[in-house]
Amino acid sequence: MSFSIAAIISRLFAPRHELSCSWFLWQRLTARLRERGRNESRESGAFLLGVQEPGQPARIVDFILYDDLDPHSLDTGIIRFDGRYFGKLWSICRERRLTIVADVHVHPGGSAQSASDKAHPMVTQAGHLALILPQFARAPMRREEIGIYRYLGNQAWHTVPRAQRRAFFHIGL
Numbered sequence: 001m002s003f004s005i006a007a008i009i010s011r012l013f014a015p016r017h018e019l020s021c022s023w024f025l026w027q028r029l030t031a032r033l034r035e036r037g038r039n040e041s042r043e044s045g046a047f048l049l050g051v052q053e054p055g056q057p058a059r060i061v062d063f064i065l066y067d068d069l070d071p072h073s074l075d076t077g078i079i080r081f082d083g084r085y086f087g088k089l090w091s092i093c094r095e096r097r098l099t100i101v102a103d104v105h106v107h108p109g110g111s112a113q114s115a116s117d118k119a120h121p122m123v124t125q126a127g128h129l130a131l132i133l134p135q136f137a138r139a140p141m142r143r144e145e146i147g148i149y150r151y152l153g154n155q156a157w158h159t160v161p162r163a164q165r166r167a168f169f170h171i172g173l
Helices: 005-013 023-036 083-096 115-119 162-168
Strands: 019-022 045-051 058-065 099-106 129-133 147-153 156-159 169-172
Touching: 019 023, 023 045, 023 058, 023 099, 023 169, 045 083, 058 083, 058 099, 083 099, 162 169
Parallel strands: 019 058, 019 169, 099 129
Antiparallel strands: 045 058, 045 099, 129 147, 147 156
16 A cells, blocks of 8 residues: 555645645745835736646746746736747746746736736636736735636636635645
């Protein structure tokens, strides 16, 4: 019989999650998003990098802030990422042997998708996850407050219902 105590404990505390991130990485990410948001004066965002094994939840292990790739992506107060910088992103992913498992950005108010968010997904591959953090990622933030959206293709999205977000997205060990 093969078993893992860590896997059993993880299943007890985060059953059926589809996306996970360590608490330490999540704290570092949200701090950087707040920093790049310049005291809640503009949106900021990042590509979330990780590993995705077939049949397993995606695990976020690193991130790349939008303005580290495109230095002008945050200049207008909202995110306008120049597609010419995707080549650099794909190169980083290859070097680190990671993939983009989701993207995240902050909103000044709630975590609902704007018309622009819906019309312009950061990654246009069906199945891609987009997270929206409310209140410029100001702490404290409960997982139920994080908007989680799965791109279906053709500018269609599935919204993970608020009641299911804790089970969908695990932040922990």
